Amino acid sequence: MAKTLVELAETRVSEHLHSPGSVFSPDDQASKVLGYLKDTGRYEAAASGGGRTGIVTVRDLLGVDHPERTKVESIWEQVGTVRDDAAVIDVVENLIDNGVRALPVVDRKEVTGIISQVDLMGALAGLNELKSVAAKETMVTPVTTLNMEDGIAQARRLMLDRGISNVPVLSEYRLRGIVTAEIIVHTFIAPASKTKTGDRVGEKVSKLPGQVSGIMDKQPLKVGPEANALNVTREMTRLNKGAALMVDDEERVQGIITPRELLRLIYDLRNEEELPVYIVGITDEDFFESAVAEGKVRRVVVRSMRMQPKITEVRVNIKKQRTQGERMRYDITARVLGPEVSFNATNEGWGLMETFDGLLTALDNKLRRAKVEPEKKPRHGRRRPSPNLNP
Template identity: 50%
Template sequence: MSKTLEELAQIEVSQLLTKQGSKFDPKDPSSKALGFLKDTGQYEVAVSSGRKVGIITVRNLLGVEQPQNTKIESIWDQVGEAQMEDPILVISDIMLTNNVRALPVISNDTIIGIISQTNIIEEMSKVSALREFKSRDILRTSPITMKPEEGIAQARRIMLDKGISHLPIVENGKIKGVVTAEHIVHNFITPSSKTTRGDRAGAKVSRFPGQVSAIMDYQPCILNIKSNVYDVAKELTRKGKSACLMVDDNENLIGIITPKELLSVITATKPETSLPVYIVGLTDEDFLERSIAENKVRRTVNKSLKIHPDISEVRINVKKQSVGGERTRYQLTARALGPSTSFQAKYEDWGLMESFDGVCDALDKTLRRAKKEPQKGPRRGRRRRNPQMKR
């Protein structure tokens, strides 16, 4: 019997991840990761150093001209991590919130693989209940297009400026193909493991000559807008593509569906309310880190809500303790609060995300150790909301 959408959303990461033994250090040159991705045909690979974890993708490499001289730490996505027991609903939400396509999977403080949008789309292709959802309701309309004779350098610039990875190639209103970031990276950026005559490994690529017609995919995934979400997931999986171009009955391009749009169907099942997490002490420049950190904290406390169901919010106070060169030391205090409950944990470290990892571990241990007994007695008096507190 086919799964329902709700059952799909609750599938655990452990059932879908791609096991991957290889990983790189942020200090490695990006050419090493590029060589690995090109040789294996994979789109992303894990990166870790101490408590720092993340991924580097083919898309990250699009703006690199000297991979041998560009360290991974300057372009990688430090996106947090997934746990084996995390449901796909949570992972999809993290991916969409942080605009990433994959997360490293952690078990016993070790990266054991990656969970990607592709893994999730493959599972969606098995859920016939998705026939109930129309593709026209999720497609992105009026995508940027190019003509076959336009330049590859222009395509690359558009992708970098607009933050996209796919450009449909159209002539006289009809689709001729699609060019992707992957096409450009693998055709024009040279990894250290691949040296060709006349080229030095990692040499600067100052130009991206030629027309997009020379590298585009002439057999893209194309479906009519009357198709449903199940059709799109199934066709993307069958053809191994990363985007589906949607056309009308006259085969004119109407829109595009990427894994992001498909994942939005899963996240639509998320309950409207979630545990409030308030972080005080982060600046506007830390917006991306704030989103990742909130998800880390929320997931940590959610795991203990069965033991401590009266927890109604979490507050994190962030203090910059000292600055040394380019590095900042952070002191974090986490408090999980309820009408008659207060649990506290502290942690400090160099680096913001390392500090959040540490305080989440400390809070998790505190909640588990306390079981159903709170650390402190009931708080007296009516709590006032801090007007400077940001969610």
């Protein structure tokens, strides 16, 4: 059993996958898949046939108006397959880069399993290393939200337009619940075997009746700013929740964490290996704290490299100011550098790791606010388009 992120990243898919259950044909009706997902409580199903293999998820069904007249091949996701001996880090890269929730595991053209973000999140729940990762380092912010009086059709359209599955519901800016793709699909889109006169099967998005307050989950998973990634991972796994919401003391939503965000801890390992972090001013006695601090700094910067790809190194300078009893006061400066970029952040405080946490918050805020300047291109005079070129 893996004990660290690196060890988990190197394990094989066979240690984490789950049974595919029923495997559908591309020619099957979407209503058949929907019935299977509803009966089993699963979020995704595999489909295979004609040399093609893919996955159908609950969110894929969110945009279906007529499940009895919709074939699986018109809604499934085909982003390749994986073998059961594939490394977890390769699978995580595939899941995140392609924006998919799960992948079919295939051996000799036969679907033998499914590996999902939730499966791998469950593996993360066994890593004590995640205690040193602040949950706020992983969250997405700002968060797309709805008000209690907003319509269900509006929630559905928002999810389809933005490619999301979990939307917090607010009242006077305070969290009251969460509406999910799963709730909407299983409430309003009935499988073929369950339809009868009066059912809402096939209704258009604009005609889904009611407000989100009537169907929302009134017990969303909430965590505070002090939570660590291990807390969040274990609670999401234990409660079978698709998202955790970070809230402040007044129940205002600060960020959202889904399995995808937690898996970035694995995804970023390869970038972490390539990003040099230099820490100056720490003593041999603080070797352990130095290793932990280096990892924390690297994670914050690597996450921001998606917006600032030209970052090439990080330099951290630690100065001891004075002591008070057994406590030491620190002044820490971080410089994030690249050929065309430079960001600085500082923090002062008592205790090395406490001061580092404050530095990370300041650094993260600065990198999030920084704008990527578009590359300047030479200006040319306007040309008339050639009639022989397609627009």
